[in-house]
Amino acid sequence: MKTTGRIASGLCFSILTLLGFQVQAQDVSHELTYNGQIGQIINENCVVCHQEGGIGPMQFQTYDQVRPWAPLISFKVANKEMPPYAYDEGIGIQHLIGDWRLEAEEIDQIVAWVEQGAPLGDPDSSPPPYQLKDPNEWNFAAELGQPDLIVPSNSYDIPASGNDLWSTEVVDPGIVADRCIKAVQVKPRGDAAAVVHHANSSVLLEDEEGEMERYGMLTEYAMGKWGEMVPDGVCRTLPAGAKIQWSIHMFPGGVGATAQGEMIEDNVVEIGLWFHDDEYAEDDNNYKQDLALYRIEAQGDLVIPPNGYQMTQGFHSFDHPIRLDSFQPHGHLRMNAASLEIFYPETGRTEAISQISNWSATWHHSHIYGSRSCTINSSWSGTGIEAVVRQHSR
Numbered sequence: 001m002k003t004t005g006r007i008a009s010g011l012c013f014s015i016l017t018l019l020g021f022q023v024q025a026q027d028v029s030h031e032l033t034y035n036g037q038i039g040q041i042i043n044e045n046c047v048v049c050h051q052e053g054g055i056g057p058m059q060f061q062t063y064d065q066v067r068p069w070a071p072l073i074s075f076k077v078a079n080k081e082m083p084p085y086a087y088d089e090g091i092g093i094q095h096l097i098g099d100w101r102l103e104a105e106e107i108d109q110i111v112a113w114v115e116q117g118a119p120l121g122d123p124d125s126s127p128p129p130y131q132l133k134d135p136n137e138w139n140f141a142a143e144l145g146q147p148d149l150i151v152p153s154n155s156y157d158i159p160a161s162g163n164d165l166w167s168t169e170v171v172d173p174g175i176v177a178d179r180c181i182k183a184v185q186v187k188p189r190g191d192a193a194a195v196v197h198h199a200n201s202s203v204l205l206e207d208e209e210g211e212m213e214r215y216g217m218l219t220e221y222a223m224g225k226w227g228e229m230v231p232d233g234v235c236r237t238l239p240a241g242a243k244i245q246w247s248i249h250m251f252p253g254g255v256g257a258t259a260q261g262e263m264i265e266d267n268v269v270e271i272g273l274w275f276h277d278d279e280y281a282e283d284d285n286n287y288k289q290d291l292a293l294y295r296i297e298a299q300g301d302l303v304i305p306p307n308g309y310q311m312t313q314g315f316h317s318f319d320h321p322i323r324l325d326s327f328q329p330h331g332h333l334r335m336n337a338a339s340l341e342i343f344y345p346e347t348g349r350t351e352a353i354s355q356i357s358n359w360s361a362t363w364h365h366s367h368i369y370g371s372r373s374c375t376i377n378s379s380w381s382g383t384g385i386e387a388v389v390r391q392h393s394r
């Protein structure tokens with residue numbers, strides 16, 4: 001017995017030593033450096049905005065530019081505030097097209113690298129170069145080329161300070177046949193990005209008496225929005241003869257860290273449209289998509305108690321089968337969280353589809369559902385969607 005015991009403890013000892021050795025070897029081979037792993041993560045996920053002339057307030061193109069910001073970078077990525085894409089993990093649909101969130105491993109690596117003093121690493125190697133993008137380039141240009149049609153708003157000079165400004169105007173984009181929209185991006189030109197809070201566009205059509213009638217919504221833009229891709233097999237129609245009505249909301253002086261506090265001359269907002277070909281537009285098998293605003297509550301005053309929250313909840317039900325392709329809440333400075341659920345009347349059950357619990361008014365994304373778009377079947381007639389929004393006071 002004694003002998004066996006000794007052998008056993010001897011074995012344990014050697015296993016421990018072996019493990020200890022392995023851990024050490026691993027640590028050395030995984031030393032995190034800018035030139036090793038971190039520069040690549042930053043180049044791929046941050047430089048698109050944090051470059052000269054980009055919308056980020058500082059540049060991350062080289063180690064020397066990154067190094068002074070290392071502690072703040074660690075904080076922002078650990079809190080999931082950067083890259084700016086606050087879609088909650090672990091709730092609802094997680095496969096999104098154009099998802100900017102970092103992998104958990106990338107976040108851990110950045111945090112560990114900063115804890116280690118944010119070293120440069122081997123001076124003779126460097127991270128793969130970033131794809132430098134012209135900040136004024138269309139976001140879908142790499143995949144789809146230049147837009148098939150660009151519709152500019154009228155030009156305005158926005159003073160450096162003053163009250164909010166609104167502009168409603170109608171422009172004629174010259175559409176002669178029904179077109180299916182493949183993608184759309186709204187882009188304030190140059191410095192206009194800092195002052196345009198939102199720029200919505202509707203489609204108007206002339207009725208028989210020559211009066212302009214509202215046909216529907218074309219697209220919606222709010223600060224930080226990248227653009228909308230319409231999924232394959234879906235048609236969002238821009239009808240022949242469509243006129244486009246803009247509704248643009250501007251803050252003189254700008255908002256957030258990108259605010260310049262300066263006059264913006266020649267403020268123009270553009271809609272870039274990419275279309276499918278004519279055959280696609282004639283295919284009746286395509287889902288028809290509309291972009292509609294379903295208010296979750298009659299508009300009225302919201303009372304938010306001091307140091308407190310106010311929740312708003314609302315339902316919308318459909319009398320036909322639908323498919324939800326994306327989730328895009330819209331809110332202003334007091335909005336704090338938003339979620340979307342499906343409500344099944346037969347069982348009273350709700351299913352969470354999407355949630356954002358750390359909302360920022362400077363980033364409005366259309367979170368486009370990936371392979372598992374969410375279908376609400378016809379047999380569940382009366383099935384509704386439920387939206388909950390939380391606002392807070394400061």
Ligand code: HEC
Nearest residue numbers: 045046049055056057072073076082083084256257258362
């Ligand atoms: C889509 C553009 C975009 C991307 C991508 C992006 N940023 Fe930012 N970043 C901004 C803008 C705009 C601001 C200033 C406004 C704000 O904080 O929202 C900012 C602010 C910051 C700040 C400063 C915050 C402060 O409080 O002063 C840090 C640090 C930062 N970003 C780090 C990163 C890192 C690290 C990445 C990549 C992992 C990244 N950002 C990706 C646009 C971006």
